[in-house]
Amino acid sequence: MEEKHALTARERKALKTKNKLLEAGKKVLLEQGFQKATVTQIIREAGTGYGTAYVYFKNKDELLIVLMEDVMAKFYDVAGRTFAPKTSKEAYHLIEDQVKSFLSLAVEERDILRVVKEASGVSEAVASYWEDVRSRFIGSIAADIRHVQEKGLAAKHFDPEFTARAWYYANEMFLWDGVRDGSSFPSKKVIQTLTDLYTGGLYKDQEGSSH
Amino acid sequence: MEEKHALTARERKALKTKNKLLEAGKKVLLEQGFQKATVTQIIREAGTGYGTAYVYFKNKDELLIVLMEDVMAKFYDVAGRTFAPKTSKEAYHLIEDQVKSFLSLAVEERDILRVVKEASGVSEAVASYWEDVRSRFIGSIAADIRHVQEKGLAAKHFDPEFTARAWYYANEMFLWDGVRDGSSFPSKKVIQTLTDLYTGGLYKDQEGSSH
DNA sequence: AATAGTCAATGACACGATGTCAATTTCAGA
């Protein structure tokens, strides 16, 4: 039901105002962090009236959620990559690549992710938005696990869902470490440790395992 | 430089006031959650004046931190357990036990942990307090890993620190899942998946690994 | 081109929460 017509001057102006608010919001949020940033700071930066912010966004949370969209798309992109290894070796390298891509986003989008992380702890809306990324990854990883189990590459006694969760969780936490500390991240060592642990496990034999 | 003398009536009263605030704080925080709870609600429940709360606690955060102490002690207890397996099998079972103890705390202390989790996202003070638990666990696990590596039970190419982090992170995230969802937690399946993944890894051979 | 109706924009306001502090009351010790 989209109306298809050239924008009227009025609509163009409205769009411009919204964008000014988004830009100003980005600047203020990155500079101040989520909790310290106030609507007053944002509208001052945007050069609009106070109430105007509430015309375009329900609140600070919703403004951030719009700002998150680009980054989310990048994560969804990584989560959606095809995974169909024919050998364990191939699997290892695919996994290694995916870990690297995932953790590299921590550096690439560090500034905004720092805000997202903070906001997730404060705003239910932002938290549930991030939760979407999580379940997308976990679902995708679970499918990958099922695939390699069927191919006979991976041990069948692992529950795909829980295994995917555990694996994703470790990755996500390192992501946040990277967002916090930045600098030389992700290190080869982190990527390798994660991948090795996931594929091979720490111990030399599995005689202790109950399977 | 501790003064050692029986408490005067005045001191006893002060103690009592502080405890009233702690109890009231606990009740209100558990009922309302961290963000919704207000100082006014707490002092009303405690039957004290508004300012009194600020005599005993810097703010809501610090009150919660005092309430956390008991729970933290339990975690420190689990983190501090000795770990000196002689065989892989023994290691497996020790690890399984530790996972179980750790995750069981999620159920046992569910109510307060739910508040702690929420508060960690909002309050730097609470977050850094919980961070202590984390580093204690990670340090302890890293030591365990070094130990089994020296004994020849575990692969030496794993960096103890990063491996400990990855492992702990997965566990902690499941802990929060348990705090959120509660009910029948921790399931055998979760414990087993975590332990198996950690000790044995998902894949059947390590030929893909670069070692 | 006049006009009625719509929509963007605004800031004052009501509300709610925080942390402080000067004043008050109570008690310990001399």
Add this chain to the structure above:
DNA sequence: TCTGAAATTGACATCGTGTCATTGACTATT
């Protein structure tokens, strides 16, 4: 009994949020 110290208090200043009645400008219709 008296004095200084300690406990307690709530009013206050401050800050941030979200709403809404109002204003002014633009659109579309006649």
